[in-house]
Amino acid sequence: xxxxxxxxxxxxxxxxxxxAVLARVQALYxxxxxxxxxxxxxxxxxxxxxxxxxxxxxHVAGTNGKGSTCATLRAIAETAxxxxxxxxxxxxxxxxxRFRIAGKLVSEDALVATLEEIERVNAxxxxxxxxxxxxxxxxxxxxxxxxxxxxxxxxGGRLDATNVVARPAACVITPVDLDHQAFLGETLTLIxxxxxxxxxxxxxxxxxxxxxxxxxxxEARATAxxxxxxxxxxxxxxxxxxxxxxxxxxxxxxxxxxxPGLKGVHQAGNAALAVAALRASGLPVPETxxxxxxQTQWPAxxxxxxxxxxxxxxxxxxxxxxxxxNPNAGEALAxxxxxxxxxxxxxxxxxxQSKDASGFLRPVQRHATTLHAVSEEGQHLAxxxxxxxxxxxxxxxxxxxxxxxxxxxxxxxxRVLICGSLYLAGVVLxxxxxxxx
Numbered sequence: 001x002x003x004x005x006x007x008x009x010x011x012x013x014x015x016x017x018x019x020a021v022l023a024r025v026q027a028l029y030x031x032x033x034x035x036x037x038x039x040x041x042x043x044x045x046x047x048x049x050x051x052x053x054x055x056x057x058x059h060v061a062g063t064n065g066k067g068s069t070c071a072t073l074r075a076i077a078e079t080a081x082x083x084x085x086x087x088x089x090x091x092x093x094x095x096x097x098r099f100r101i102a103g104k105l106v107s108e109d110a111l112v113a114t115l116e117e118i119e120r121v122n123a124x125x126x127x128x129x130x131x132x133x134x135x136x137x138x139x140x141x142x143x144x145x146x147x148x149x150x151x152x153x154x155x156g157g158r159l160d161a162t163n164v165v166a167r168p169a170a171c172v173i174t175p176v177d178l179d180h181q182a183f184l185g186e187t188l189t190l191i192x193x194x195x196x197x198x199x200x201x202x203x204x205x206x207x208x209x210x211x212x213x214x215x216x217x218x219e220a221r222a223t224a225x226x227x228x229x230x231x232x233x234x235x236x237x238x239x240x241x242x243x244x245x246x247x248x249x250x251x252x253x254x255x256x257x258x259x260p261g262l263k264g265v266h267q268a269g270n271a272a273l274a275v276a277a278l279r280a281s282g283l284p285v286p287e288t289x290x291x292x293x294x295q296t297q298w299p300a301x302x303x304x305x306x307x308x309x310x311x312x313x314x315x316x317x318x319x320x321x322x323x324x325x326n327p328n329a330g331e332a333l334a335x336x337x338x339x340x341x342x343x344x345x346x347x348x349x350x351x352x353q354s355k356d357a358s359g360f361l362r363p364v365q366r367h368a369t370t371l372h373a374v375s376e377e378g379q380h381l382a383x384x385x386x387x388x389x390x391x392x393x394x395x396x397x398x399x400x401x402x403x404x405x406x407x408x409x410x411x412x413x414x415r416v417l418i419c420g421s422l423y424l425a426g427v428v429l430x431x432x433x434x435x436x437x
Contacts, residue, residue, distance in 0.1 A: 013090070013091075013095075013380060014095055014129075015094075016108070017108065017112045018095050018096075018108060018111060018112055018115065019095075021112060021115040021116055021119060022115070022129050022132070022133075024119065025115075025119065025122075025127060025128075025129050025132050026129055028122075028124060028125070028126055028127060029126040029127055029128055031128065032128065032129060032130075033128070033130070033155065033183060034128055035155065035156060035158075035159035035160065035183060036159055037159060037161070037163065037164060039125070039126060039127050039128070039131055040127070040131045040134065040135060040161050040164055041164060042125065043118070043121070043122055043125070043127060043131065043132075043135055044135060044138065044164060046121045046122070047118065047121055047135065047139055050135075050138045050139045050141070050142035050143075051138045051142075051164050051165050051166075052166075053142040054085075054138070054141055054142055054149050054165065055085070055141075055145075055146050055147055055148055055149050056147075056148055056149065056168075056169040056281065056283055057148075057149040057150075057151055057165050057168040057169055058073055058148065058149070058150050058151065058168060058169060058170050058171075058172065058277050058278070058281065059151050059153070059162065059163075059165060059168040059170075059171045059172070059198050060073075060150070060151065060152050060153060060171075060172040060174065060277075061153040061156075061157040061160075061171070061172070061173050061174070061195045061198045062153075062172070062173050062174025062175055062176055062195060062208065063174065063175055063176050063177045063178075063179050063191070063195070063326065063328055064174060064175050064177065064324070064326065064328045064329050064332060065174035065175055065208070065266070065269070065270045065273070065332075066088075066152050066153065066174050067088055067152065067298055067301065068262055068267060068270040068296075068298050068301050069172060069174055069270045069273050069274050069277075070086060070088055070150045070152050071262070071296050071297065071298035071301075072260065072262070072270055072271050072273075072274035072275075072292075072293055072296045073148075073150050073274045073277065073278065074086055074100070074150055074296075075261065075292040075293060075295045075296040075297075076274060076275070076278060076285065076289050076290060076292035076293060077147070077148050077150075077278070077285075077289070077292070078103060078292065078295075079288070079289045079290075079291060079292030079295060080285055080286050080288075080289035080292070081289075082146075082147035082148055083102045083103060083145065083146040083147050083148075084100070084102070084103055084146055084147065084148045084149075084150060085099075085100060085101055085102065085137075085140075085141040085144070085146045085148070085149045085150070086099075086100035086149075086150045086151075086152075087099055087100075087134070087137040087141075087149075087150070087151050087152060087162070088150075088152040089130075089133075089152060089154045090422060091426075092299055092300060092323075092422060092425055092426035092429055092436055093426050093429055093430060093435060093436060094108075095111070095133070096108055096111055097436050098133065098137070099111065099136070099137050099140060101140055101141070101144050101146075102144055102145065102146050105437070106140060110140070111136065111140075114136045114139055114140055115132065115136055117139075118132055118135050118136060118139070119132075128161075130154055130155075130161055131161045134154070134161035134162055134164075135161075138164075148283070151165065151168070153195075153198065155180055155183060155184070156180070156183065156184050156191075156194035156195065156197070157194050157195045157196065157197040157198040158193070158194045158195075158196075158197020158198070159194070159197070160197075160198075162198075163197065163198055166200065167200055167203060168198075168200065168203055169203075169204075169281040169282070169283060170203065170204045170205070170206065170277045170278070170280050170281035171198050171199055171200065171203055171204070171205045171206075171227075171277075172205075172206050172207075172273055172274075172277045173195055173196065173198070173205065173206075173207045173208065173210075173218060174208050174270070174273060175208045175209070175210065175269075175328055175332075176188065176191060176192050176195050176208075176210055176211070176214040176218075177191075177211075177326060177327065177328035178191065178326070178327065178328075178356070179191070179326045179328075179355075182354070187213070188211060188213040188214050189213050189214070189216075189217055191214075192210070192213065192214035192217040192218060193217050193221070195214075195218075196217055196218045196221035196222075197221075199218075199221045199222055199225050199227050200225060200227065201225045201226060201227065202225070202226055202227060203225075203227050204227065204228045204229075204230070204277075204280035204281060204282075205218075205222050205227050205228065205229045205230070205280075206229075206230045206231075206236065206273055206276040206277045206280050207229060207230070207231045207232065208231075208232050208269060208273055209231070209232045209233045209269070210231075215231070228280065230250055230251065230276055230280055232269060232272060232273070232276075235250055235251050236248075236249070236250045236272060236273075236276050237249050237250075238268055238269070238271075238272040240259065240265065240268040244258070244259040245257065245258060245259060246258065246259055246260065246268055246271065246272075246293070248272055248275055250275075250276050250279055250280075252279050255275065255290055257271075257275070257290055257291065257293055257294075258291055258293065258294040259294060260293050260294065260296060261293065261294045261295050261296035261297060262296050262297075262298060262301055262302065263301075263302040263303075263304070263336070264301070264302040264322075264332070264333070264336045265335040265336050265339070266332035266333070266335070266336070267301075267302075271293045271296070274293065275290060275293065299321075299425070299429060299434070299436045300321050300322060300323035300422060300425035300426075300428075300429065301322060301323065302320060302321075302322050302333075302336065303320065303321045303322070303434075304318065304319070304320055305319040305320065305321055305428070305432045305434055306319075306434075307432035307433040307434050308431065308432050308433050309402065309406065309428065309431055309432040310432065312406040312407065313406060313409065313416060314409070314410060314411075314413075316412075316413035317409075317413055317414055317415070317416065318413075318414075318415045318416070319415075319416050319418070319432075320415060320416065320417045320418070321417075321418050321419070321425055321428055321429070321432075322417065322418075322419040322425075323419070323421065323422040323424075323425040324360070324419055324420070325351060325352060325355050325360060325419075325420055325421050325422065326355060326356060326359065326360055327356055327359030327360055327362070327363075329360065330359065330360040330361065330362065330363040330364045331363045333363070333364055333419070334363040334364065334366075334367065337364065337367035337368075337417070338367055340367070340415055341367075343412070343413055343414050343415060344369040344370075344411065344412070344414035344415070345367060345368055345369050345414065345415050345416075345417060346368065346369055346370045346372070346409055346414060346415070346416045346417070347364060347365065347367075347368040347370070347371050347372065347416075347417050347419065348372045348374055348399065348402060348405055348416065348417070348418045348419070349361065349364075349371065349372065349373055349374065349388055349392075349396065349418075349419060349420040350373070350374040350375055350376060350379060350382060350383070350388070350418075350420050350421050350424040351382075351383040351388060351420040351421050351424075352380070352381050352382070352383060352421050352423060353381045353382070353383045354381070355383070355420075355421070357383060357387065357388055357391035357392075357420075358391040358392075358393075360420060361388075361391055361392050361396075364419070365392055365395060365396075369414070370397065371392055371395050371396040371397065372396060372397050372398075372399050372405050373385045373386075373388035373389050373392070373396040373397070373398055373399055373400070374388075374399035374400060374401055374402055374405070374424070375388075375399075375400060375401070376401055376402065376424060376427045376428075377401075377427075378427050378430075379421065379423050379424050379427050380423040381423065382421075382423070382424070385398045385399060385400045386398070388420075402418065402428065402431065403431075
């Protein structure tokens with residue numbers, strides 16, 4: 001059961017000077033999502049086509065695991081001593097998180113100055129907020145030296161603003177599942193076609209293991225583009241060992257790697273995709289750099305919290321945060337939750353109104369000792385608590401907030417997992433004092 005979302009307000013996601021510029025942009029074209037490339041191509045032309053002056057690009061699409069794969073790509077590249085630009089979305093707390101320039105988050109001053117320049121050059125033409133943010137990232141990347149650009153798709157792929165990059169070094173497609181159906185189509189086949197739209201003629205593609213409907217679409221697109229395709233379970237294989245190591249192989253040979261730095265059984269697949277993308281690209285990655293997967297950090301992906309919220313729990317308890325928010329993310333979490341059977345697990349869920357709450361909850365709640373539903377102040381488009389309770393089949397207890405739940409949790413050492421929404425994750429990180437760096 002879900003509640004129809006009201007029109008999104010820009011102020012819910014962007015604040016301060018950045019928000020003021022983007023509010024003026026939104027006034028030019030109030031529709032927040034309108035998948036198209038024509039407006040952005042026109043704007044980039046006025047800016048001197050910065051997308052044509054980038055270092056080698058790894059372009060990452062998919063439904064789940066994009067952010068973790070991008071973070072692992074960055075960890076490997078930086079272990080190699082490379083300077084790396086990264087553009088991801090959404091942000092959790094502040095919009096500057098979306099842009100990493102030569103290894104450091106962009107400053108507010110630099111971002112605002114770039115956005116204001118784009119606003120002047122655009123001269124009042126219709127443009128969406130995400131298109132302007134993408135233009136800002138591309139302009140910043142073109143003006144600052146680096147060895148690699150990691151570019152995460154915002155929504156879909158074929159008509160996503162990031163798809164203006166004509167020839168990346170490699171493309172990545174993470175697991176594809178039902179999500180954003182209102183924009184990408186109601187079937188897995190249609191959604192996979194949008195994701196596969198990032199595949200370019202002759203550009204290597206690495207692809208996660210997919211459901212058959214998605215796999216067939218991706219294979220057909222790669223064939224049509226004469227794009228070399230490596231797929232997990234076919235050309236790419238990996239095994240995560242109980243002792244912590246990762247055995248990996250692809251058409252170029254085998255590697256013996258450390259366990260991924262990101263927690264969760266599913267992160268081995270994201271690490272394998274990152275390794276495969278760099279190997280398929282032909283970029284000169286030194287052999288010593290692959291161990292970088294053990295250094296990967298990415299907020300709200302099974303992140304252990306140890307700040308203010310964690311301090312409210314009894315001694316010996318653990319507090320974890322994950323931003324997964326759709327059925328595929330719930331299924332990906334389930335093996336890790338099963339492995340946490342050594343102590344009680346209390347799950348706190350808050351979700352966005354447009355998401356499939358019952359589909360996410362089904363694989364998660366079977367591992368929960370208790371299940372709680374929340375809706376936090378400042379949580380953008382939060383699904384009402386009563387809807388989460390209904391989606392759980394009446395199992396979830398109404399929080400209604402995290403601060404109301406934590407003092408009620410007592411007993412022997414246990415784990416608490418907060419999950420269901422990246423918007424909730426941003427609120428939680430603020431409350432805990434764990435700010436992304």
